Amino acid sequence: MTRTTRLLSLVAGVALAAFAGSAQAQIKERNIRVSNGINEDHPVGNGVAKMKACMAEKSGGKLKLQAFWGGALGGDLQATQALRAGTQEMVITSSSPLVGIMPELGVFDLPFLFTDEKEADAVLDGAFGKYIADKLPGFGVVNLAYWENGFRNLTNSKRAVTKAEEMTGLKVRVMQNNIFLDSFKTMGANATPMAFGEVFAALETHAIDGQENPLVTIDTSKLYEVQKYLTLTRHAYTPFLVLYSKKLWDQLSAEEQTILGDCAIVGRDEERKVSRELNDKSLANLKAKGMQVSQVGADELAKMRDSTQAVYQRHQATIGKDTIERIQADLAKLRGK
């Protein structure tokens, strides 16, 4: 090294240290509360643990994430309203109960929209996911990432269901969402909307016969204790939104926002990985716990899919024609059509 290069590298080093110092100064001690309706042993627990560690590392221990499980801070909708009011920082919520707040979110409730996780990832992490996320601040929340809830399946306590006809008359809880309500009514069920936190008790007291959720939720929320029959319908894939209060977000420094955004992605990758690994294990566990599992044949599944196509039409005006066409165009591209 010549004297000048040595001097230059010294100057650069000092500048870098000063920059890092000022970035640290932009990070305050914060306790960020995040709530969920599911239990900690759900893959969201793995995602939150990773996100938490990432935040601690990048903030020198200043940004703390405090998680509340099992609906301890209220259900999805209630917690989201707290975010909008600026009284809670974060929630990991299903998109479905939020359609009353932002109708375009209903696009994810359309029956049989995605065929597999790969499609869902590509759409959610791509331009369409951004298109939806860009609209959310207008409703008082910022979406940091899409995590996995998973493909949903039907359970009930009355009978094995292998075709749509066998759903007739079953009293099935759906999320608070008109599209789900319509899909299940169209398939013949007696659908009723309800918050997730009330589902277990409603099943236990036989106020309702059934519900629908991904396998990992049926497993980790112990719904097998109150449900005998499981039908692998995979009728919808609705994502989890990782939301931050817009009011409180605006009080964060750019550095803090970057850390949260980056760490939500780190959490997402872990959560999706665990969710997919756990899916098969959950199915085995549900069988071991005594649930009777039914497959739906390809013909019957096609019938269900066809009958629910009318749901797309009926909710087009509410969700927005442009929004539906956008996602369908992206899916067609992914499918090589």
Ligand code: TK8
């Ligand atoms: C948990 C919910 C749940 C969802 C539902 O808060 O309501 O059925 O699938 O996982 O978000």
